[in-house]
Amino acid sequence: MSSEHDVDLGRAGASGRREHERRKATREKRVRDRHPRLGGVLLALQDAPRHEQVWATGAAGEEALARTLATRCPDVPVLHDRRMPRSRANIDHLAVTASGVYVIDAKRYKGKVEVRKPFFADPKLVIAGRDKTKLVEGLDRQVGSVLAAMLEIAPHVPVHGCFCFVPPEGADNGLPLMRTLRVAGFDLFYPRRLAKRLRQSGDLDSDAIIAVTGELAARFPAA
Numbered sequence: 001m002s003s004e005h006d007v008d009l010g011r012a013g014a015s016g017r018r019e020h021e022r023r024k025a026t027r028e029k030r031v032r033d034r035h036p037r038l039g040g041v042l043l044a045l046q047d048a049p050r051h052e053q054v055w056a057t058g059a060a061g062e063e064a065l066a067r068t069l070a071t072r073c074p075d076v077p078v079l080h081d082r083r084m085p086r087s088r089a090n091i092d093h094l095a096v097t098a099s100g101v102y103v104i105d106a107k108r109y110k111g112k113v114e115v116r117k118p119f120f121a122d123p124k125l126v127i128a129g130r131d132k133t134k135l136v137e138g139l140d141r142q143v144g145s146v147l148a149a150m151l152e153i154a155p156h157v158p159v160h161g162c163f164c165f166v167p168p169e170g171a172d173n174g175l176p177l178m179r180t181l182r183v184a185g186f187d188l189f190y191p192r193r194l195a196k197r198l199r200q201s202g203d204l205d206s207d208a209i210i211a212v213t214g215e216l217a218a219r220f221p222a223a
Contacts, residue, residue, distance in 0.1 A: 009217070023055065076198045089141065097200070098203065101216070102162060103142050104163075107164070109168075109174065113181065114181075123184065142161065163187070164189045164190065
């Protein structure tokens with residue numbers, strides 16, 4: 001039987017870093033082609049556009065979360081940056097623990113994170129005053145994909161979906177400290193609270209955890 005060390009755990013934020021570098025290189029080439037003499041000067045004076053920056057920001061959040069989990073729950077195998085079958089989307093992190101499989105969507109926003117519950121509408125995920133409920137749809141698809149795989153691998157193992165909000169440098173995480181918010185059945189964590197959840201006891205022993213990790217790594221390869 002293969003051990004956890006035989007599994008390609010992937011590298012957190014790898015695909016985000018690649019996309020950031022691709023967009024940056026495309027922009028720089030375009031500027032230099034248009035302005036052969038002044039291209040370098042113009043690039044030095046320009047800020048990177050937001051569509052380019054968001055990829056680096058997201059990758060940094062995934063990397064930071066991976067470091068926290070490696071420190072605070074080193075015995076929990078975590079697969080990073082995994083490709084979803086028949087989709088262009090990735091799963092940021094997949095953790096296999098004694099209490100089940102966790103599909104983790106890492107987010108890096110600045111500002112207060114809220115779950116607002118209107119009287120005659122579904123709850124809304126609001127970040128820094130902006131409606132970000134569409135993020136739930138992405139996580140729901142990820143969880144559905146993992147659930148389908150787990151029905152073949154080990155149907156008795158629970159699958160949990162959650163967001164983890166990694167604060168930008170110098171900012172707080174925007175979440176309440178004394179309670180865990182929940183939207184559409186998904187918990188909203190900050191890194192330390194997520195690590196605590198992943199350390200919870202459960203029914204899976206170490207052999208089962210290693211076996212499930214290997215199966216998931218094969219079905220969701222590193223991006």
